[in-house]
Amino acid sequence: VRRDTGQEFTSGPRQQREPATPTRRPYCREEKSARVPSFADFGLDPRLERAVREAGYQTPTPVQSATIPIGIKGIDLIGTAQTGTGKTAAFVLPILHHLLSNPVAKPCTRVIVVTPTRELAEQVTQAFRQLGKFTKIRTSAVYGGVAMGAQEDPLRRGIEVIVACPGRLLDHIERGNTDLSHVEKVVLDEADRMLDMGFLPPIKRILKTLPRKRHSMLFSATFAPELAKLIEEHLDSPRRVDVDLRALGGSAL
Numbered sequence: 001v002r003r004d005t006g007q008e009f010t011s012g013p014r015q016q017r018e019p020a021t022p023t024r025r026p027y028c029r030e031e032k033s034a035r036v037p038s039f040a041d042f043g044l045d046p047r048l049e050r051a052v053r054e055a056g057y058q059t060p061t062p063v064q065s066a067t068i069p070i071g072i073k074g075i076d077l078i079g080t081a082q083t084g085t086g087k088t089a090a091f092v093l094p095i096l097h098h099l100l101s102n103p104v105a106k107p108c109t110r111v112i113v114v115t116p117t118r119e120l121a122e123q124v125t126q127a128f129r130q131l132g133k134f135t136k137i138r139t140s141a142v143y144g145g146v147a148m149g150a151q152e153d154p155l156r157r158g159i160e161v162i163v164a165c166p167g168r169l170l171d172h173i174e175r176g177n178t179d180l181s182h183v184e185k186v187v188l189d190e191a192d193r194m195l196d197m198g199f200l201p202p203i204k205r206i207l208k209t210l211p212r213k214r215h216s217m218l219f220s221a222t223f224a225p226e227l228a229k230l231i232e233e234h235l236d237s238p239r240r241v242d243v244d245l246r247a248l249g250g251s252a253l
Helices: 048-054 064-072 086-102 117-129 149-156 166-174 191-194 200-209 225-234
Strands: 002-007 077-080 111-114 139-142 161-164 187-189 217-220 239-243
Touching: 048 064, 048 086, 048 117, 064 077, 064 086, 064 239, 077 086, 086 111, 086 117, 086 139, 086 187, 086 217, 111 166, 111 200, 117 139, 139 149, 139 166, 161 166, 166 200, 191 200, 191 225, 200 225
Parallel strands: 077 217, 077 239, 111 161, 111 187, 139 161, 187 217
Antiparallel strands: 002 239
């Protein structure tokens, strides 16, 4: 069962799962999202619809139905969903749609996705490439355990989408290998795992290097006080969508 609370997420005291009255940002409300019967109903770029059809996906999962419309509108988002529920496409499709709808003349990095592990970074990178196969949008994965030299060239050339683990991305930032001053979209995927792995300090440092005016999406299964504070400091009046589902059978992007 999916629950879209339609309310701003804050870090104040709560009873059970109801958000407290916001103290810093104005209260905002989002209408409850109905189940979308087809990917064609999202109004995505035709090139993305073609890629979705070719991948064999017809009916959006609950997390995709709830979050893709919010992501397309450019509203900051907090999503609660497990791996395997289709949450990757829930942020990949709105991001690709935005890039295609708002082309720029000069190549530059416009999207940062931060993940806890190299395995997840590779999975997200493949999702961008699969769903963006009929476009010219480029995606590169950046993580530790491999030589930095091979990663520098695409970063210096301003590849559009960087999917990275926090530590290695911060290394590249500190060495001046990438210019993040044009980033429009940032995703923190499995944020609770990144906190458990001790990545909160590098995440904060990465976020401070990005433009303050940006669209942010965060996905996490739990919300520790440190994560709630991070949300309050770096997301702007986000909508929260809870999807209480176990991983779906078969494959789901």
